Amino acid sequence: MNTITRLVVYLVISLTFATVHGQNKELDSIRKEKVDHKISLLEEDKAEIEEQEKGILKLKITKINKRLDNKEITAEEAENLKKEAAKVAALNIENRRAIIDQRIDLLKRNGYDAYQYRKYDSGDDGFVFRIGGGEDTNESFIYFGEKSKDKPRKYDRRTTEDIVFAFGLNNALIDGQDIDDSPYKVWGSGFMELGYAWKTRIFDNTNFWRIKYGFSFQWNKFDIKDNNYLVNTDGEISLQEFPSDISKAKFRTTNLVFPVHLEFGPSKKIEKKDYFRYSTYNKLKVGLGGYAGLNIGSMQKLKYKEDGNRIKDKQRGGFEVNEFVYGVSGYVALGDIALYVKYDLNPLFKDQVIDQNNISVGVRFDMD
Known part of the structure; x- marks a missing residue:
């Protein structure tokens, strides 16, 4: 076998191996890894919800007590405000956990075909997590960051x-x-x-x-x-x-x-x-x-x-x-x-x- 023939055989074998064993397997692995990573992040967020809401409730109670000390409200009004704040915190914990559970279910069910899920935030400066694009659209596969920086898809x-x-x-x-x-x-x-x-x-x-x-x-x-x-x-x-x-x-x-x-x-x-x-x-x-x-x-x-x-x-x-x-x-x-x-x-x-x-x-x- 002369040098040119050996060269051609070597390149054909390399190309075939890379195509069959590399491309699809690597692409599937990357997609699964990114989806699993997002699910892991959502689970971490879910675990932190109760602590976050308790912190917010503590701040609200501190402000209520300050208003009571300044005689802006009565003791009865302060107690009612505290009960209302505690009720809101409990509902927030329940709803936020339910939202994350739904996002996890969507990711598990749809994988990389799910397009856009938004992270919980009460304002316009929150975060966005988007899965989409890939080989069919030439778009970036995944985006996680500030909502304002997530540019809309060009026509x-x-x-x-x-x-x-x-x-x-x-x-x-x-x-x-x-x-x-x-x-x-x-x-x-x-x-x-x-x-x-x-x-x-x-x-x-x-x-x-x-x-x-x-x-x-x-x-x-x-x-x-x-x-x-x-x-x-x-x-x-x-x-x-x-x-x-x-x-x-x-x-x-x-x-x-x-x-x-x-x-x-x-x-x-x-x-x-x-x-x-x-x-x-x-x-x-x-x-x-x-x-x-x-x-x-x-x-x-x-x-x-x-x-x-x-x-x-x-x-x-x-x-x-x-x-x-x-x-x-x-x-x-x-x-x-x-x-x-x-x-x-x-x-x-x-x-x-x-x-x-x-x-x-x-x-x-x-x-x-």
Whole structure:
């Protein structure tokens, strides 16, 4: 089995495993965890109700006694006011507990499909707890906070955002060489990408075409073969044999890039009374585009022995890496998991004996 075939098999297995065992199981687990957490909070609130109402009753009785001392009311009136305050406190305890019991019953019965429950408060500055949204609406799944900050649902949410995470294999395409002849190990070289992206629907009445854009940090690592390491000779970068046996020689670049992709694929339109959404949950998505940005760091890490001592040498900078980074990239996704490829159009080094361009193939997750 040649290297390319092994690479394809590895990626297919990774993608299949992540899809079957990760997506649905993790989503269900998150939903259940959030609902269970809210039920736990409500149980805690219920346990505190009696203490809260007793505290309020104590304050009321203190004020009544003060009015009695100031001869604003008679002893009989004071006693009646205290009895009325105690009656109100008892009813409040009973009603507030019943309200929380109903909320718990609703959560247990409806789970994450229940939309909105409000926490007990007598004024307008209380708290709101909302469960809703998720994959069908592209809304945040859960909100708990001040009522005034819970923004109403927009009728048409044209732009959404998500976190982008990708990882996989990394190498270099070199003029006149096959990938099998690369000076970098296939399985030891890898990449990772972490970023934030926005996605905007292009047309008013269809979600088939979207623009996806944002920023990402990319880490590209090369595991150098054959006891070689990178050497800068008067600004010219080349691979040379290390003077002694070397156990590890790795080179890494760090880039800040700004990707833009034209994404297309089917979606499901969900129409409600006061809003509508396009959902791409479990839909096929294709993204084609590119990126441009800056190299913000480079490092070579060497491990070897010298006079019987283990040496770890980290060399930062000085490798004449191209400061401006640009390339093409694309992905094919089912739901939030994609097969992802990116290729730097700029040579890795400013001045190198043979031009080499970074290429990465892996799995990409867009977690909205």
